[in-house]
Amino acid sequence: MTNPDVTRCPHEVLLAATEQFPTPFFLYEEDQIRDHCQQIQALFKPLFPGFSPLFAMKATPNTHILKIIQEEGFGFDCSSQSEAWMTEQLDNWGMHTSNYTTDEELKVVLENDKVLLNLDDISLLDRLEDLGVPDFLSFRINPGITKGGMKSLLFGGDDAKYGVPHEQAVEAYRKAQALGVKRFGIHTMTGSNVLDENYFSEVATRLWEIYAILQKELGIELEYMNIGGGFGVAYKPEEPSLDLTKVAQAIRKTFDEQSAKTGLAEPKLMIEPGRWVTCDSGFLVGRVNVIKDGYKKFIGLDANCNHMPRPSIYGAYHHASVLGKDAEDSSLEKVNLVGRICENNDQFAHDRELPLIEVGDFVAIHNCGAHAFSMGHNYNGQPRSAEYLQTSSGDIQKIRHAETIEDMFRTVA
Numbered sequence: 188m189t190n191p192d193v194t195r196c197p198h199e200v201l202l203a204a205t206e207q208f209p210t211p212f213f214l215y216e217e218d219q220i221r222d223h224c225q226q227i228q229a230l231f232k233p234l235f236p237g238f239s240p241l242f243a244m245k246a247t248p249n250t251h252i253l254k255i256i257q258e259e260g261f262g263f264d265c266s267s268q269s270e271a272w273m274t275e276q277l278d279n280w281g282m283h284t285s286n287y288t289t290d291e292e293l294k295v296v297l298e299n300d301k302v303l304l305n306l307d308d309i310s311l312l313d314r315l316e317d318l319g320v321p322d323f324l325s326f327r328i329n330p331g332i333t334k335g336g337m338k339s340l341l342f343g344g345d346d347a348k349y350g351v352p353h354e355q356a357v358e359a360y361r362k363a364q365a366l367g368v369k370r371f372g373i374h375t376m377t378g379s380n381v382l383d384e385n386y387f388s389e390v391a392t393r394l395w396e397i398y399a400i401l402q403k404e405l406g407i408e409l410e411y412m413n414i415g416g417g418f419g420v421a422y423k424p425e426e427p428s429l430d431l432t433k434v435a436q437a438i439r440k441t442f443d444e445q446s447a448k449t450g451l452a453e454p455k456l457m458i459e460p461g462r463w464v465t466c467d468s469g470f471l472v473g474r475v476n477v478i479k480d481g482y483k484k485f486i487g488l489d490a491n492c493n494h495m496p497r498p499s500i501y502g503a504y505h506h507a508s509v510l511g512k513d514a515e516d517s518s519l520e521k522v523n524l525v526g527r528i529c530e531n532n533d534q535f536a537h538d539r540e541l542p543l544i545e546v547g548d549f550v551a552i553h554n555c556g557a558h559a560f561s562m563g564h565n566y567n568g569q570p571r572s573a574e575y576l577q578t579s580s581g582d583i584q585k586i587r588h589a590e591t592i593e594d595m596f597r598t599v600a
């Protein structure tokens with residue numbers, strides 16, 4: 188079975204964009220982003236009083252896109268000082284979750300009254316004595332379980348650098364209480380791109396178990412329970428999409444069971460997805476530049492792994508379409524889709540069956556709306572590309588200029 192969420196490609200819109208703008212570029216669809224935000228709100232809000240969705244802005248940190256998501260009622264999950272700053276600039280609110288944090292960053296977040304602080308390690312509490320004690324504090328707990336789309340997306344368990352081990356939770360909250368913290372939350376993020384509908388309720392159960400211990404030992408009542416992001420999307424045509432209705436219902440069941448079992452007041456559910464909100468709204472479009480008939484057929488694009496590094500870093504699969512050529516109507520050939528960077532992992536696809544390609548064709552790489560542009564870099568002196576948005580009115584709006592060579596050298600002292 189072919190998953191239409193993966194194979195969907197707005198050929199006409201992308202081709203029209205290639206007539207107006209130089210490649211490579213990213214194009215995002217506003218309607219798709221709004222639809223995903225609205226689906227989350229519609230599924231969770233009626234089930235969880237005080238439901239507090241955040242968007243993990245590291246996925247797509249473009250202010251035009253962030254504003255759309257903010258309009259849909261999302262706060263922001265910030266992973267750095269600059270993301271906390273961006274949240275303040277946009278007059279939004281959120282939670283800051285960093286790791287191995289510097290004093291400078293802690294100080295900036297403590298001074299930012301829009302952003303709640305979520306600490307990743309107990310040792311950082313000593314720093315708060317000097318830097319300032321917030322009224323509210325949360326801890327990122329590593330509950331010892333993990334699941335993710337691939338090994339590098341596993342964020343929990345004993346080999347993960349993240350979070351307070353669950354055995355240290357009581358000590359962490361006790362110390363925070365002693366420092367004078369008054370209001371508390373609890374957070375976890377154990378993996379990304381999880382397609383198992385039951386996993387998120389398992390994570391919530393672990394947090395409730397810790398909550399019960401915190402209440403018994405320290406009398407703590409939690410204001411927020413943040414179960415993180417990690418809601419998976421299908422990247423491969425044969426993968427099923429995550430059924431978010433089932434996810435929401437399973438978490439509700441856990442909340443009901445745990446509040447009945449422990450007698451504790453229910454904290455507000457917070458989630459912080461990135462990928463699920465924006466991933467399938469974004470396409471990276473490149474032009475076919477050179478076709479090499481070597482040991483294999485290599486299709487050389489003007490888009491590289493510096494624009495969208497996921498395949499080069501993780502070996503991640505991304506579906507691809509040749510614009511204007513439908514795979515179903517055309518004879519296919521097996522090709523490798525490659526960029527121009529001097530790294531052999533600069534390949535978007537290996538042995539992929541695609542319609543016959545000619546120089547000058549345009550190729551769209553799917554699922555490039557999250558953790559894609561934002562992971563880009565300048566290796567080989569390659570500037571990052573422009574970003575465009577197809578707005579709900581159908582216009583295509585530039586939302587980021589392409590980097591120039593001068594931009595790249597601007598910081599050289």
Ligand SMILES: Cc1ncc(COP(=O)(O)O)c(C=O)c1O
Nearest residue numbers: 243376379380416417460461462
């Ligand atoms: C702390 C934290 N929250 C949320 C996210 C978003 O994850 P996803 O895009 O899989 O939803 C990440 C991703 O790395 C993360 O590290």
